[in-house]
Each structure stands twice: as C-alpha cells, then as structure tokens.
Amino acid sequence: MKSLAVSALRQRFAEYVRCGPELTVDIPSTPTLSDTRRADALVEFPSEDSNDYLGRGLIVEVQYANESKDIDAVTHDYLSAGYSVYWARPEDFTNDRFRIEEMVIAFDQRAESAFAASWAEPPDIDPPEEYLDRFTNPDPLTFNDPNPDCSHTWKYGGSDLHDRDFCKHCRLERWKDRAVDAYIYDESTIKTNTELADRAAQTAFEQREKKREKENHEHVWEPRGENRYRCRCGARLKEHKGEEIISNDPFQDFSEMTITDPQYCDHIWEREDGCMRCISCGLEDPL
Structure with missing residues (x-):
C-alpha cells in the first residue's frame, strides 16, 4: 500500500525534490519529543511556496486496523513541520493502485482524514x-x-x-x-509572605528616602503614645532621657507592626480606630 501511494503521488505531481516510501522528515521542537518521523509515503515540493495549499509537501500515512499509531501526535508533528497529511485506510486501495481521487475529495471536504498545511491547525496533545x-x-x-x-x-x-x-x-x-x-x-x-513584607518595607523606605533627597520635608508630629510621635510620611520620633530620637524607617521596630497585604507601596497613612492604615496597600501600624 505504501508503494501504491508513492506511485500515485508521482503521477499526480509533476515537480518534486523527493518522492518515496519511508522517507525521514525533520520535526521542529514539539511536545511529542520527536526529532524526526518516517513518512509512509511522501512527496516533497521544490520549495515551501511551491504549493500554497499543501505547503512543503504531502504525506500519506497508511492506517492499518491493527496498528496503534498516535494519529494526533503524528499529525501534530507533520503540520508543525509544514507538511499536509492524509490518513489512508485499506479501502482507499485496490489490488494495483491507490485511489488518490478519494484523497482529493477528502481534502476538498476537509474530512477528518485530511489535514492541509494551509488551513489545518496541529491537534492538541498532552505534553509529557x-x-x-x-x-x-x-x-x-x-x-x-x-x-x-x-x-x-x-x-x-x-x-x-x-x-x-x-x-x-x-x-x-x-x-x-x-x-x-x-x-x-x-x-x-515564588516569594513567601515574610520575604514580600521585607522587600515591601525596604522598597517603600528607599522610595521615601529618594523623595526626601529632592524635597525639604518638614515633619508634622502627631502623638502616638507616651513620648512617641509619628509624622504622616512614616517617620517616628521618640523622647528618651531628654533626647529626641528620629527614625525615618517605619519598619525599624517590627514588634509594633502588623502586615496584612504587603506590596511595593509608598504609603499614604490615614488614622483609624486603634491604628494607622495605609489607604493604598492596607498596611496597619498600631497606635
């Protein structure tokens, strides 16, 4: 049957660079992991644009009743390489010839056995x-x-x-x-919540530091408890033994912080009951 298919292809197509049985076809990187496939019967045209309908060539695969070829995988590879595929059954053959006219009708009707490079998409397959x-x-x-x-x-x-x-x-x-x-x-x-919180805090702190280099920011201190104050920008002030200690990093004392949804943020703080909350990312800082 393979030989009969080759004979019919040679009679049908006048120009080709190779036409024969069991010819090897190089396959591009596809999920089937195959580098090459051996076509049952192949006619390959002189150039990729020789046939606008069939592409680089036409492959006839003989589908035996007792053969377990993965039709989707084989078709996927040939179409990915630019070849059209026809799956021939035993009834497509007589004792002395391949009934190529049945193949032509199958392509015209876009039957389930015919896949043209010009319009058929490679079948979906499950990659290993x-x-x-x-x-x-x-x-x-x-x-x-x-x-x-x-x-x-x-x-x-x-x-x-x-x-x-x-x-x-x-x-x-x-x-x-x-x-x-x-x-x-x-x-x-993937980053853990702790890693994200640390990166968010560090990034927000660095962003504020860059802004302070450009702006002459004057803190406006709000009471935060005994001897503790906070500016809207996130800076903190502590009175300790008669001295004022200012920290521009709001995450310096992690024991006072609660992380809800950490993300990169230049915080905008609003006072709520019992805490300061960033209206952008939801970060909470207890009062």
Missing part, C-alpha cells in the same frame, strides 16, 4: 513532563500552578524576561508555551 527538559532555564518548571492558594494578579514583565508575567502577590512567574497552548510556571520565583 519530559518536554520541560528542552528548556535551557534550569529553574523548576511545571505546567501546574505551584501556588494555587494565591489569588494571582498577573502583570506583564517577570524578572529580566520580557515574555513573562509575574503575580503581584506571590511573585510567581509564568509564560505561555504556544506549541501546547499552556502556561509554564517557574516555581523558584
């Missing part, structure tokens, strides 16, 4: 975990969300890779793998 090993990034990668308890808020531009998203809450990074139409997550980028 080994597919991730093809990436050069050594960090732990997974198709499953490694932090499902986080109510992710995604923002474009994770780490130094412009095609990544990152979660504003847990810093988890992900990117879309177009070959399988699924997200890949980089588990190593």
Whole structure:
C-alpha cells in the first residue's frame, strides 16, 4: 500500500525534490519529543511556496486496523513541520493502485482524514513532563500552578524576561508555551509572605528616602503614645532621657507592626480606630 501511494503521488505531481516510501522528515521542537518521523509515503515540493495549499509537501500515512499509531501526535508533528497529511485506510486501495481521487475529495471536504498545511491547525496533545527538559532555564518548571492558594494578579514583565508575567502577590512567574497552548510556571520565583513584607518595607523606605533627597520635608508630629510621635510620611520620633530620637524607617521596630497585604507601596497613612492604615496597600501600624 505504501508503494501504491508513492506511485500515485508521482503521477499526480509533476515537480518534486523527493518522492518515496519511508522517507525521514525533520520535526521542529514539539511536545511529542520527536526529532524526526518516517513518512509512509511522501512527496516533497521544490520549495515551501511551491504549493500554497499543501505547503512543503504531502504525506500519506497508511492506517492499518491493527496498528496503534498516535494519529494526533503524528499529525501534530507533520503540520508543525509544514507538511499536509492524509490518513489512508485499506479501502482507499485496490489490488494495483491507490485511489488518490478519494484523497482529493477528502481534502476538498476537509474530512477528518485530511489535514492541509494551509488551513489545518496541529491537534492538541498532552505534553509529557519530559518536554520541560528542552528548556535551557534550569529553574523548576511545571505546567501546574505551584501556588494555587494565591489569588494571582498577573502583570506583564517577570524578572529580566520580557515574555513573562509575574503575580503581584506571590511573585510567581509564568509564560505561555504556544506549541501546547499552556502556561509554564517557574516555581523558584515564588516569594513567601515574610520575604514580600521585607522587600515591601525596604522598597517603600528607599522610595521615601529618594523623595526626601529632592524635597525639604518638614515633619508634622502627631502623638502616638507616651513620648512617641509619628509624622504622616512614616517617620517616628521618640523622647528618651531628654533626647529626641528620629527614625525615618517605619519598619525599624517590627514588634509594633502588623502586615496584612504587603506590596511595593509608598504609603499614604490615614488614622483609624486603634491604628494607622495605609489607604493604598492596607498596611496597619498600631497606635
């Protein structure tokens, strides 16, 4: 049947660079992990633009009743490489010829057995975990969300890779793998609440310090308890043994702080019952 298919392809197409049975086709990086496939019958055209409908060539795969080929995986690979595919059944053959006219009708009607490079999309397939090993990034990668308890808020531009998203809450990074139409997550980028709180505090402090370098800020002190005062900018003042001690870092004394939803923030403080609360990120500082 493979030989009959080759004979029919040679008669049908006048120009080709190769046409024969069991020819090897190089496959681009796909989730099937196959570098090459051996086509049952192949006709390959002189150039990729030789045939606007069929692409680089046409492959006829013979589908035996007792053969367990993964049709979706094979079709995915050939279409990804730019070849059209037809899955021929035993009834497509007589004793001495391949009924190629039935194949033509199948392509015209876009039957389930015909896949043209010009209009057919590679079938969806489930990639094995080994597919991730093809990436050069050594960090732990997974198709499953490694932090499902986080109510992710995604923002474009994770780490130094412009095609990544990152979660504003847990810093988890992900990117879309177009070959399988699924997200890949980089588990190593997750930050704990403590790490986020420390980074948020440090960043907010550095931002305020930069502003103070540009502005001649004058503190307006509000009572915060016995011998304790606080400015709206976050600075603190303590009276100790007749001396005034000023700290511009509101997180210097962590025992007095309560973190609710840490994030990068140049805090805007408002007084509430029993605490000062940032109206931007919800950070609380007990009075």
